[in-house]
Amino acid sequence: MADRVRAWRPDVPHLREVLHAEFTEHAYPSHTHGDWAVLLIDDGAVAYDLDRHPHTAEPTTVTLLPPHVPHDGRTARAGRPFRKRVLYLDESWLPPDTIGHSVDQPTVARPDVGAAVRHVHGALVGGDAFEAESELVRIHDLLREHLHGPTPPAATDAPLARRLRELLDAAVADGVTLEEASRVLGAHPSHLVRSFSRAYGMPPHRYLTSRRVDLARRLVLDGLAVADAAVAAGFHDQAHLTRHFRAVLGATPGAFARSARS
Known part of the structure; x- marks a missing residue:
């Protein structure tokens, strides 16, 4: 039984679906899908068989499940639920010869990969499609390096x-x-x-975000309402602007607006 499930299809190249879920008793039967699955465990652990070989997905690692290869899944700790986030990417995202390597090495114990996957989910929840796309390119390169060695x-x-x-x-x-x-x-x-x-x-998504913050700052100082400045500068909404505005400038756009009025 699912305690919580959220799934959606963002407008990001190669990213077909995103799933955030918490399960208490549900166990996945053996199945396949046509996409790459990049699995992140936030709490608990998942025991699974991939091509009849046992593995465990833990919060300290990222799991890469290849398309068309049978796998199942269940909690690895009896009586304890697990929370997970999954990125489903189309089959062409990684080359075909990567499938065999990922069957042999589905567990990715690299902090840089885990951090990048978390950044993608954060960007998707925050409505920043360009940041998500840019981080997915980085994950693509890191996973190819994990599977094939450094280039x-x-x-x-x-x-x-x-x-x-x-x-x-x-x-x-x-x-x-x-x-x-x-x-x-x-x-x-x-x-x-x-x-x-x-x-x-800096990566291109961070450059674009900084330019948008610059534009929003000027609009706010010119007297435009913060919510309107957010949209005019290309942000998803006011909360999206505020998060990046504070990170770049150390204050909220509202504080800048109040300072301009005073």
Whole structure:
């Protein structure tokens, strides 16, 4: 029986579904699905068989379940519920030869992967699709490294990074997805993120967020209501703006508005 279940389909490339759930007694029978599942356990633990081999998903790790491979799932601690969050990504998200490797290595005990997965969920709940897309590109690269070993670093592509920055600067409020930028600039999203991060010391989603905070600050100081400034600057809502505004500037947009009036 499910105590709590929330599922939705965000507008993020490759991300087909998100599930947040807490189960007390439910046990998944053996089944398959056509997507990659990136599983995060928040509390409790899940025992599961993947391709008839036993594993345990713990809060300290991330579990990568490949498409088309039978698996089941149940609480690993009798009488104790488990809470989980799952990202379902389409089959093309990782290359086909990754499936066999993930059957052998479904447990990812890397703090950087866990942190990135949590950032995706936080961005999705906060309504920041661009941040979620950018973090998913990072997770993609980290998981490929986990399964295949590290790849040689690519040469810095400063001209490409500058073109991406210009693209972001031209669409601060409306935004642009990495998939759209990839088509416009003729480069893979992973290469875009790596090149931009090397050139400017931050990933593109953080750069765009800082530009939006700048825009919202100016609008608030000009007298626009905070809720209206949030929408005009490209934020999901006032709460989304406030979270990033405080993180960047150390104060809420309301405090800036009050200071301007005084």
